[in-house]
Amino acid sequence: MTENKSTNLLNQKNKAITARKIPLKLSLADFHNQLDNIQTTCNRRMEEKTSAENWKTFLPNSDGLANGTRGRGVSCKQLPIISQNVEHAKVQNGTPTKTRGGFPSGVNSVANGKKHAEKSDKSKSKTIGKPSDTKITLLRRPNQQDASQVRSKTLVRSFPRIPTTPRNVPKELENLDRMTSADFRHDNAARLDIMRSREKDQEHMHFFQSVLYEQRELIKDRTILVVCCGTGTVALMAARMGAKRVYAVDYSKVTGYATLVVRQNGYEGVVSVMNGRMKDLKLPSKVDGIICNWMGHCLLYESEILEVLEARDRWLKKGGFILPDLGSLYLVASEEHKLKSERCNHWRNVYGFNMNAIRRYALAEPCVALTTGEKLLTMAHCILRLNLKNAKKEDLFIDRNIRLSVNREGYLECFLLFFEVQFSSSLHFKLTCNPCFKTPFKSLWMQTVLFVEQPFVMRKKLHYTGNLKFKALKPNNFKEMEIRIEFYEGREYDEDWVMCTRLVAKRWLMLEGCQSISDVESCQDEQGENGGQDF
Numbered sequence: 001m002t003e004n005k006s007t008n009l010l011n012q013k014n015k016a017i018t019a020r021k022i023p024l025k026l027s028l029a030d031f032h033n034q035l036d037n038i039q040t041t042c043n044r045r046m047e048e049k050t051s052a053e054n055w056k057t058f059l060p061n062s063d064g065l066a067n068g069t070r071g072r073g074v075s076c077k078q079l080p081i082i083s084q085n086v087e088h089a090k091v092q093n094g095t096p097t098k099t100r101g102g103f104p105s106g107v108n109s110v111a112n113g114k115k116h117a118e119k120s121d122k123s124k125s126k127t128i129g130k131p132s133d134t135k136i137t138l139l140r141r142p143n144q145q146d147a148s149q150v151r152s153k154t155l156v157r158s159f160p161r162i163p164t165t166p167r168n169v170p171k172e173l174e175n176l177d178r179m180t181s182a183d184f185r186h187d188n189a190a191r192l193d194i195m196r197s198r199e200k201d202q203e204h205m206h207f208f209q210s211v212l213y214e215q216r217e218l219i220k221d222r223t224i225l226v227v228c229c230g231t232g233t234v235a236l237m238a239a240r241m242g243a244k245r246v247y248a249v250d251y252s253k254v255t256g257y258a259t260l261v262v263r264q265n266g267y268e269g270v271v272s273v274m275n276g277r278m279k280d281l282k283l284p285s286k287v288d289g290i291i292c293n294w295m296g297h298c299l300l301y302e303s304e305i306l307e308v309l310e311a312r313d314r315w316l317k318k319g320g321f322i323l324p325d326l327g328s329l330y331l332v333a334s335e336e337h338k339l340k341s342e343r344c345n346h347w348r349n350v351y352g353f354n355m356n357a358i359r360r361y362a363l364a365e366p367c368v369a370l371t372t373g374e375k376l377l378t379m380a381h382c383i384l385r386l387n388l389k390n391a392k393k394e395d396l397f398i399d400r401n402i403r404l405s406v407n408r409e410g411y412l413e414c415f416l417l418f419f420e421v422q423f424s425s426s427l428h429f430k431l432t433c434n435p436c437f438k439t440p441f442k443s444l445w446m447q448t449v450l451f452v453e454q455p456f457v458m459r460k461k462l463h464y465t466g467n468l469k470f471k472a473l474k475p476n477n478f479k480e481m482e483i484r485i486e487f488y489e490g491r492e493y494d495e496d497w498v499m500c501t502r503l504v505a506k507r508w509l510m511l512e513g514c515q516s517i518s519d520v521e522s523c524q525d526e527q528g529e530n531g532g533q534d535f
Contacts, residue, residue, distance in 0.1 A: 172260040176253050189252035195231050203441035204293055207431040208234050211323060211423050212291075216241040218321065218425065223285065225249065227292035227311050228304045232258035232273065234291055239270045246271045247283055249311075278310040289321045295431075297368055298448040299329045299384065299419035300396060300470070301481050301510050308388060322388045324421040324431065329384035331402060331417060331468065333377045333458060334435075335410040340451055343367055363451050364515055364523035366483070366508050370446045373436030377412060377458050378404040380434075383468055387424075396478075398470035402485075406464065411455045415485065417448040450483065453525040456503050463490050465500065483508045 169177045176190060188194050199205055212219060212234075220242035226235040229248035235258070238246050248258055248271055255275040262271045274281055290311055296303030312322065347359035384398050418433040433445050458464065466487035473480040484507050490500035505526035509519055 170260055172263070173256045176256045179253060183253075187252050187254075189230065189250070190254045190256075195254065195257070198230065198444060199233060201442050202444055203439055204295075204431055204444060205233070206441055207429060208291070208293070208323075209237060211426050211429050212237050212241050214426055214429070215323075215423075218289070219243050222288040223247075225283070225287040225290045225311060225315060227278065227290060227307050228294065229258055229273070230254055230293075232261050232271065234293070235271050235273075236262065236265060236267060238291065239267045243270065247287065248273045249278065249281060250275065251277050251307075278307050278314065283315050286315050286317045287320065288317055289323065290316055291323045295327070295419065295421055295445065296478065297445050297510075298366075298417040298470075299327055299386075300472075300478055301448075303478050305388070305396065306393070306476060306478065309391065309393065312388065321423075321425065324423045325388045326422040326424055327384075327386040327388070327419060328382055328421075329398075329417065329419045330380040330434075331383050331404070331415060332380045333404055333412045333464075334371060334414055334416050334449075335375045335377055336371055336413050336449065337411065339369060339371065339449065340413045343369075343449075344451055360524065361515065361520055363453055363525075364509060364520045366510055367449045367451075368446050369449050370443070371416060371435045371449065373434075376416075376435065377408050377410050378406050378464070380418075383470070389424075393476075397472070398468060400468060402466050402468050402487075404464045406458050406460045406462070409457065409459050412452065412458050413455050414452060415450040417450070419445070450485070450506075450508050452504050452506060454503075456489075463492055464488070465490065466504070479512050481510045483510070 167177070179187070179190065184191055219238055221244045223245045224235075224238045224243045224247070226232075226238065226246060226248045227250075229235050229250045230252075231254060232248050235246050235248035246267075248255075248262075250258070250273075253275070255273050259273045262268055262273060290308060292304060292308050292311075294304040294308045296305075308322065316322070344359055344362040347355040347362065349355075381402050381404055383400060383402060386395065416435065418435065420430055420432040420434065422430050433443055433447060435447055464487065466485060469482075469484040471482065472478050473482055485504055486502065487504035488500035488502050507523045509515060509523055511519070515523075
């Protein structure tokens with residue numbers, strides 16, 4: 001009865017295991033958790049089944065002991081029989097022997113034990129059989145190491161993986177689909193959030209749309225090159241204004257999206273999207289005009305102006321246009337005490353702790369912020385003017401004297417850099433980052449803020465002069481730049497600055513990554529003649 005019940009239970013469990021599973025909609029994490037639970041349960045059942053089948057050979061012995069009992073009251077029902085636990089012994093002089101498990105001496109293996117069990121059932125005898133000169137099987141309890149070896153060799157039932165929906169990726173986005181997080185870190189333009197922030201309600205997009213619509217006669221039936229096309233919005237604008245052919249070029253993987261957008265809008269016969277640098281690409285023909293959103297923070301940092309100059313020298317026809325082609329960079333002094341307190345002076349006292357070491361890092365790096373014209377202390381001073389029709393790489397490195405005229409007295413906390421760009425054929429359209437200019441659109445660049453360590457009062461009766469250097473740290477790379485400013489105060493304007501008091505002598509670094517300790521130390525303000533006072 002006991003064996004029948006156990007057999008029925010095993011059959012029911014096997015049916016439950018082999019039953020057809022109802023497909024469920026699971027997440028990947030839930031699927032693997034359930035798979036681990038099923039495999040663990042299945043392994044335990046397989047071990048129990050194997051153990052039960054192995055111990056079926058143990059029948060009631062001559063002492064009437066229960067099945068699987070060794071005569072000492074110790075149950076070995078759940079101990080599996082393995083080849084490592086089988087030992088052979090010889091019977092000396094034909095003397096009848098009896099093992100602990102109840103097997104007579106005439107049994108030399110487990111298989112022979114089954115035959116002997118059948119004879120015992122027929123005879124119903126409790127005596128031991130006749131002696132014979134044969135080998136008998138001795139069983140011993142497996143140690144802990146053997147049991148672990150058995151468990152490690154247990155067969156695991158394989159389960160089919162839940163089929164997943166095949167990925168339906170457009171052909172244009174196959175390269176983007178294979179990009180990893182590291183690829184996106186070095187290619188921010190291919191990220192959807194970056195694309196949205198660069199185009200949604202942005203002032204420069206309104207600028208391009210307005211100029212292209214006004215100059216549609218200049219675009220019509222012309223070949224246009226759009227450098228750093230992004231999602232292809234500006235290229236589609238040019239195609240809508242009647243351009244004969246548009247080449248949209250970008251070195252970012254965002255060209256996959258641009259190709260898809262062009263095809264979905266039905267302009268694949270007009271707009272051709274290409275991926276690569278301008279120095280590596282070969283266009284079918286020269287172009288009549290170049291359109292590019294080449295500006296960066298403070299006009300040059302992280303800008304694409306080198307790509308525009310390369311495209312101009314290689315592919316622009318004589319008399320062609322560049323949109324926009326005029327750019328100006330301005331310097332102004334400002335009293336942004338609240339902004340400096342939030343970004344820098346906050347570290348002077350953090351829950352009662354002095355963290356001036358972190359404040360040094362905040363002062364060493366320029367920040368991009370939205371400021372107001374109400375805090376300006378001086379008139380804007382132009383430090384750079386560019387015309388991309390004839391500009392050279394040497395013109396992009398600034399080293400010039402500056403002079404600021406005070407129109408409101410107050411404490412100078414920082415310098416501001418902002419730029420303006422225009423198209424020479426539509427001068428009444430201006431794209432500006434001037435903090436005094438009010439616009440309903442967002443500004444992608446805002447203003448670049450250069451905090452000084454020691455604030456000082458600027459007075460109308462005094463003259464303020466100095467020198468500014470703005471250059472790239474590496475040739476042909478505007479993603480790492482430095483700014484140096486020496487600023488003096490004097491009774492009258494003097495270019496030699498001999499009779500002037502130095503107020504600022506500081507360096508700022510604009511880097512792709514974090515600044516090192518040596519970088520921070522090199523950006524600390526050199527104390528002027530009246531320096532040392534801590535505000």
